[in-house]
Amino acid sequence: xxxxxxxxxxxxxxxxxxxxxxxxxxxxxxxxxxxxxxxxxxxxxxxxxxxxxxxxxxxxxxxxxxxxxxxxxxxxxxxxxxxxxxxxxxxxxxxxxxxxxxxxxxxxxxxxxxxxxxxxxxxxxxxxxxxxxxxxxxxxxxxxxxxxxxxxxxxxxxxxxxxxxxxxxxxxxxxxxxxxxxxxxxxxxx
Numbered sequence: 288x289x290x291x292x293x294x295x296x297x298x299x300x301x302x303x304x305x306x307x308x309x310x311x312x313x314x315x316x317x318x319x320x321x322x323x324x325x326x327x328x329x330x331x332x333x334x335x336x337x338x339x340x341x342x343x344x345x346x347x348x349x350x351x352x353x354x355x356x357x358x359x360x361x362x363x364x365x366x367x368x369x370x371x372x373x374x375x376x377x378x379x380x381x382x383x384x385x386x387x388x389x390x391x392x393x394x395x396x397x398x399x400x401x402x403x404x405x406x407x408x409x410x411x412x413x414x415x416x417x418x419x420x421x422x423x424x425x426x427x428x429x430x431x432x433x434x435x436x437x438x439x440x441x442x443x444x445x446x447x448x449x450x451x452x453x454x455x456x457x458x459x460x461x462x463x464x465x466x467x468x469x470x471x472x473x474x475x476x477x
Contacts (some may be wrong), residue, residue, distance in 0.1 A: 322353070389444070417450070447465075448464075
């Protein structure tokens with residue numbers, strides 16, 4: 288494989304993946320994990336995190352060649368928040384431990400994500416949200432209510448925005464959290 292020619296390298300990696308994991312006989316999840324590990328999940332992400340550090344436009348080549356071979360996809364519509372919002376945020380701001388923990392199962396669809404932004408009194412006006420988070424030992428305690436959280440009923444994690452500093456202007460003092468939907472105290476309603 289030639290990293291000096293990213294297009295040739297991507298095509299060679301796709302061919303190697305297909306040779307080692309025939310889509311017709313490989314379990315869907317096994318195939319998706321192998322694709323992630325080969326750097327073909329998000330080619331523009333760094334190596335070790337589902338990518339190769341290549342230009343984003345090469346993802347279309349990967350996707351087209353895998354689709355033509357009948358390879359399974361990761362159901363992007365079923366985890367749109369995870370793939371479109373959580374993954375890029377974790378990549379940009381998460382610790383290495385968070386990247387290792389969350390990115391692979393997020394991409395394979397083993398863990399579904401939802402968005403926990405809107406509130407009864409604030410709607411989509413994030414500056415008006417009332418949910419508070421206060422430090423507690425090595426973690427945080429979050430108190431508040433979120434609404435209109437599409438896919439929360441089937442999500443494993445949510446990306447949550449909470450107010451962490453009430454003494455600054457309302458458009459500041461907000462923090463992004465990863466919320467385990469199955470944690471004690473988290474209630475999901477219809």
